Amino acid sequence: MNEAKLNQVVKSINPLQQDVMALVQQRLDSLTKPPGSLGKLEDIVKQLGGITGNVLPLITQKAVLVMAADHGVVAEGVSAFPQEVTPQMVYNFLAGGAAINVLAKQAGAEVICTDVGVAADLEHPKLRMKKVAKGTANIAKGPAMTREQAIAALLVGIETAQEQIAAGVNLLATGDMGIGNTSPSTAIVAVLMGRPVEEVVGRGTGIDNPGLERKIQVIKQAIAINQPDPEDGLDVLGKVGGLEIAALAGSILGAAAGGVPIVIDGFISTAAALIAATLAPASVNYMLPSHCSQEPGHILALSHLGMEPMLNLSLRLGEGTGAVLAFYLVEAACQIIRDMATFEEAGVANSEQ
Amino acid sequence: MNEAKLNQVVKSINPLQQDVMALVQQRLDSLTKPPGSLGKLEDIVKQLGGITGNVLPLITQKAVLVMAADHGVVAEGVSAFPQEVTPQMVYNFLAGGAAINVLAKQAGAEVICTDVGVAADLEHPKLRMKKVAKGTANIAKGPAMTREQAIAALLVGIETAQEQIAAGVNLLATGDMGIGNTSPSTAIVAVLMGRPVEEVVGRGTGIDNPGLERKIQVIKQAIAINQPDPEDGLDVLGKVGGLEIAALAGSILGAAAGGVPIVIDGFISTAAALIAATLAPASVNYMLPSHCSQEPGHILALSHLGMEPMLNLSLRLGEGTGAVLAFYLVEAACQIIRDMATFEEAGVANSEQ
Numbered sequence: 001m002n003e004a005k006l007n008q009v010v011k012s013i014n015p016l017q018q019d020v021m022a023l024v025q026q027r028l029d030s031l032t033k034p035p036g037s038l039g040k041l042e043d044i045v046k047q048l049g050g051i052t053g054n055v056l057p058l059i060t061q062k063a064v065l066v067m068a069a070d071h072g073v074v075a076e077g078v079s080a081f082p083q084e085v086t087p088q089m090v091y092n093f094l095a096g097g098a099a100i101n102v103l104a105k106q107a108g109a110e111v112i113c114t115d116v117g118v119a120a121d122l123e124h125p126k127l128r129m130k131k132v133a134k135g136t137a138n139i140a141k142g143p144a145m146t147r148e149q150a151i152a153a154l155l156v157g158i159e160t161a162q163e164q165i166a167a168g169v170n171l172l173a174t175g176d177m178g179i180g181n182t183s184p185s186t187a188i189v190a191v192l193m194g195r196p197v198e199e200v201v202g203r204g205t206g207i208d209n210p211g212l213e214r215k216i217q218v219i220k221q222a223i224a225i226n227q228p229d230p231e232d233g234l235d236v237l238g239k240v241g242g243l244e245i246a247a248l249a250g251s252i253l254g255a256a257a258g259g260v261p262i263v264i265d266g267f268i269s270t271a272a273a274l275i276a277a278t279l280a281p282a283s284v285n286y287m288l289p290s291h292c293s294q295e296p297g298h299i300l301a302l303s304h305l306g307m308e309p310m311l312n313l314s315l316r317l318g319e320g321t322g323a324v325l326a327f328y329l330v331e332a333a334c335q336i337i338r339d340m341a342t343f344e345e346a347g348v349a350n351s352e353q
Numbered sequence: 354m355n356e357a358k359l360n361q362v363v364k365s366i367n368p369l370q371q372d373v374m375a376l377v378q379q380r381l382d383s384l385t386k387p388p389g390s391l392g393k394l395e396d397i398v399k400q401l402g403g404i405t406g407n408v409l410p411l412i413t414q415k416a417v418l419v420m421a422a423d424h425g426v427v428a429e430g431v432s433a434f435p436q437e438v439t440p441q442m443v444y445n446f447l448a449g450g451a452a453i454n455v456l457a458k459q460a461g462a463e464v465i466c467t468d469v470g471v472a473a474d475l476e477h478p479k480l481r482m483k484k485v486a487k488g489t490a491n492i493a494k495g496p497a498m499t500r501e502q503a504i505a506a507l508l509v510g511i512e513t514a515q516e517q518i519a520a521g522v523n524l525l526a527t528g529d530m531g532i533g534n535t536s537p538s539t540a541i542v543a544v545l546m547g548r549p550v551e552e553v554v555g556r557g558t559g560i561d562n563p564g565l566e567r568k569i570q571v572i573k574q575a576i577a578i579n580q581p582d583p584e585d586g587l588d589v590l591g592k593v594g595g596l597e598i599a600a601l602a603g604s605i606l607g608a609a610a611g612g613v614p615i616v617i618d619g620f621i622s623t624a625a626a627l628i629a630a631t632l633a634p635a636s637v638n639y640m641l642p643s644h645c646s647q648e649p650g651h652i653l654a655l656s657h658l659g660m661e662p663m664l665n666l667s668l669r670l671g672e673g674t675g676a677v678l679a680f681y682l683v684e685a686a687c688q689i690i691r692d693m694a695t696f697e698e699a700g701v702a703n704s705e706q
């Protein structure tokens with residue numbers, strides 16, 4: 001039943017509208033600048049044209065979908081922060097005091113916070129309560145969750161995106177909160193890309209050298225014990241993933257199915273994007289990159305998805321902070337095609353003509 | 354007389370206020386995020402604290418200083434666009450139709466346009482008319498300008514920055530317009546960094562392969578004929594530079610002397626920043642990087658100045674477009690330190706304590 005719903009969403013993702021993209025390219029080349037000189041801003045507006053069918057795309061309403069959950073693997077000592085920080089930070093998001101609140105406010109975007117698996121009982125009028133489980137099981141000892149739970153968490157993400165799109169949002173971003181979540185993200189990226197854990201792993205929120213060694217061993221053990229199948233995104237997600245990672249992958253699928261672009265935040269979000277791409281390759285067309293974090297696996301996963309970061313700020317916070325900063329660049333791309341003068345209008349000589 | 358004025362400005366540049374920077378660091382580490390996890394945003398706000406003496410810096414008024422001039426070297430066929438495009442684009446700036454107008458409007462910044470050496474008679478109520486000469490001479494055959502002209506153009510930039518600061522602007526950016534100006538910029542970077550022209554040169558607005566070969570030969574000839582002294586920034590500027598490059602170097606010195614941070618745009622602006630750094634090493638503390646263009650010399654010059662680009666958008670337009678996009682990131686850094694909750698305020702456990 002749930003798996004059928006998921007498959008239906010995957011099947012409903014449309015390809016980009018190539019004819020509209022050609023019209024966008026034509027207009028870009030008529031504007032008073034050397035052809036291609038606005039680089040990735042031109043690529044973005046072409047992609048937005050292909051997604052929306054509008055030659056002059058316009059962003060009118062923005063939201064960042066912050067998914068929160070806990071991870072049994074923190075019992076292995078893989079994080080610099082204790083697990084109680086997950087619910088504490090969720091309350092901080094709801095009170096407006098976190099970095100994502102400050103940056104979303106600057107961007108004119110709403111922060112939509114969902115509990116998909118925090119290991120504590122939370123209650124707040126602004127919190128979307130969609131708990132699938134009170135945290136995952138310890139991946140170093142067995143699967144993080146059942147396949148059914150993975151599907152349920154994916155559906156939470158899909159529905160979150162659908163709700164926001166129905167409310168008028170036409171630019172989404174992914175964000176995460178979950179102490180310990182660089183460990184499952186590293187496992188996902190290592191398995192889906194067939195890379196050794198050592199190449200993918202990083203220090204997360206700031207673990208020390210012995211902690212990093214332990215983290216590598218724990219992730220290797222998680223992969224060895226669970227034997228996730230790299231051809232089966234649901235299997236990888238359920239065995240070595242996380243509930244917020246599943247919900248973020250679902251958010252991406254929901255955005256793509258709803259015809260709305262979604263900006264991918266940091267390493268955890270990019271691991272979720274790899275899962276989404278495995279489940280629905282067409283969803284990649286709806287993803288926009290944002291920044292490159294200091295987790296070594298982030299740039300590997302981005303390039304696997306054919307994306308290059310637009311921001312180079314050495315961020316390693318998550319929450320959607322890098323993604324909402326990139327909203328500004330997406331809007332800049334739209335302003336360029338809408339407001340710049342053409343060579344003809346401005347009476348400027350065009351070397352190309 | 355003019356050289357004395359210049360020296361006075363150079364001498365008046367203050368070092369950063371280290372005590373304020375320490376207080377900024379202390380506050381950053383009290384905010385609800387892992388220490389250092391906001392990367393370059395944290396570096397920016399520390400730098401702004403050191404510049405302004407304010408632990409909670411705030412940007413209230415922004416302007417991009419677009420300097421326009423022509424280059425005798427275009428006679429050698431080094432550009433994809435004809436020289437008449439310089440005045441045409443200046444009128445486009447004044448009419449509000451160029452990329453810099455669109456992006457400055459989005460940033461809430463004013464575009465201040467100055468004719469410091471366009472090879473045509475321009476007139477417009479909004480144009481600052483500060484022409485030092487009708488373009489430079491052809492650097493492939495002799496010096497671009499006299500030492501006196503270089504100083505005069507530097508002073509135009511200094512005065513432009515001073516005027517804006519007096520009007521209340523507390524965040525500046527550099528921008529350029531001048532057909533052919535990647536050639537003098539390449540010469541400046543090659544000479545000041547002691548690098549071969551081949552390592553620094555790029556395609557500018559989009560020259561083809563034979564054009565690129567010609568451009569390399571022309572720049573090599575310009576350096577060989579003029580023998581600029583890499584220890585003497587004024588000598589390099591006068592012999593192989595440009596009038597808008599001089600005015601941009603002056604804008605940077607004026608910003609630094611006035612205690613205001615200035616965002617450096619693309620390759621031409623960064624060549625100007627190298628000149629400013631040669632004339633006044635302390636001015637580097639007032640520079641903020643923005644993007645990395647496709648000119649190979651850009652990243653070389655940035656790293657020589659100890660700066661890393663924040664934006665990776667493959668821009669190659671100039672005008673200040675990359676710099677005004679970075680205004681948003683500078684403002685984000687200020688919002689972070691002003692508006693985020695501390696661990697104590699939010700009741701979040703801090704692993705560092």
